[in-house]
Amino acid sequence: MSIYTGRGDDGTTGLLSDERVPKNHERIDAFGDIDELNATLGVLKSSLADDAVESTRQISRIQSDMLKIGAYLSAWRDAPILERLEKIDDTDIRFMETAIDSMEVGLPPLNGFLVYGGHPCAAWSNFARAVCRRAERKVVGLSIELKVGRSPRHMKYILVYLNRLSDYLFLLGRKFNCLTGLPEDIWKS
Template sequence: MKVYTKTGDKGTTALIGGTRVAKNNVRLEAYGGVDELNSHLGMIRSYPIAAEHVEQLIEIQNVLFVVGANLATDTTVSNMQKKLPCTDEDVAFLERAIDKMDEELPPLQYFVLPGGRPEVSACHIARTVCRRVERRIIDMSEEIEVEDAIVRYVNRLSDYLFVLGRKLAKDCGLEEVKWVPRS
């Protein structure tokens, strides 16, 4: 099988189920963003971080493939969404991971400036991409039904990435830089 098919050379692509849509369709913005986010998570895994976080990120990346497949499915011609659901348990997985990391962190009493080390910065970049993806999924949901669990999952994932950035900063002894508004 060749990587290129030439079927998209005129600006269209096929959804799961075969329906062709324009490459700037709201669905593609949504699941293309999920793909971009997944790549950022792969970047975070490339840093020297604890095995526990690597395992969590792999689990999350697998769920993001499910989310992308759901967003890319034309439910009028395919039942792929029923075969690969994003579930409340997927959301609970993120919540448990957040709670566990949060137990080891000082209470957040101020806004934190992103940065300090590459792995921490990568978490903050992924968090902002995740927020954009969430907005594109909401855009899509105004035209096409999107499972509630997907919206909750992506929302919780941005929280996870924020807390992961804080945890990685703490693990490497990096002091968080708080945002101080100008007076």
Template sequence: MVVLNKIYTRTGDAGETALGNGARVAKHSVRVTAYGTVDEANATVGLARLHATDETDAALARIQNDLFDLGADLCRPDMEQDAKAEYPPLRMADSQVARLEAEIDAMNGHLQPLRSFVLPGGSPLAAHLHLCRTVSRRAERLCVELATLEHVNAAAVKYLNRLSDWFFVASRMANENGKADVLWIPGANR
């Protein structure tokens, strides 16, 4: 159980923050930037939920919870120490990736194949889901960069990769099952 009695601690005033294992690192470290961007992605999901119907809202709520799991995973770098930890650290699981894949397949089954790239927009929900997609892609790039420097749970990277695909397909669903997608017309304004 998390208990936050005091919101500010002043421990970060010098530009450092604590990771989940207690280690202090610079706030601009790749790890902190990665899980900070996951938090930003979560905030964009909150905006998308303002426009979502019940079924989509429930799926987005699950994703928001997963993104908190992902942040908890990324803030704890010492996976080799997991077995020795007082409390088992929360790690992303392949089952979370599989759930996204199943949902993508189910949504995509209602859509016609694309004949052009889709521009972000259409309905308010679709536009917000495109924002979710781009922020989650940035989070994925940062996690991949982090993985070149330190160990990262492979399921965390896979999750972010599938998540951006989920947002893309969901945005098409939000655009009348793709009928109201805004399509790219190459060279239209030359």
């Protein structure tokens, strides 16, 4: 089987719900950013030390959640396939909040804005956070488009999840700098 089909040569792409839309459609833009976030998380995960077992496990789960979000965003809201997809729910939000709470416990208070950098894993965490915020903005735009009728409940979970994920990635960057003994670079105006 060949990777190329030629069906997108006209500038359109197929959705999971079988419609074809232009490749610059806001739905494609939103789940494209989710895909980029997933790839960035993969780079972050590949940069972790072998003993970072818990962070590796968490990021793997988050990557799986990105696939759930991408699949959900790639179908129109009334598409029958949506009923068969695994969706983001309260369990996923609690997972994220528990991970955030556990990371926060070991970190010193933050007394200013950070200049990102430090350990490579911290830098990748903050890069992933920035990609996450962009994806979140695109999903918010898509959510507004969907409110022509009633915004699906699942979209609200996705928005909460992405908001928590950016907090998680911010704290993960701080954690990596703390674990490696690198001082946080506080911005001085």
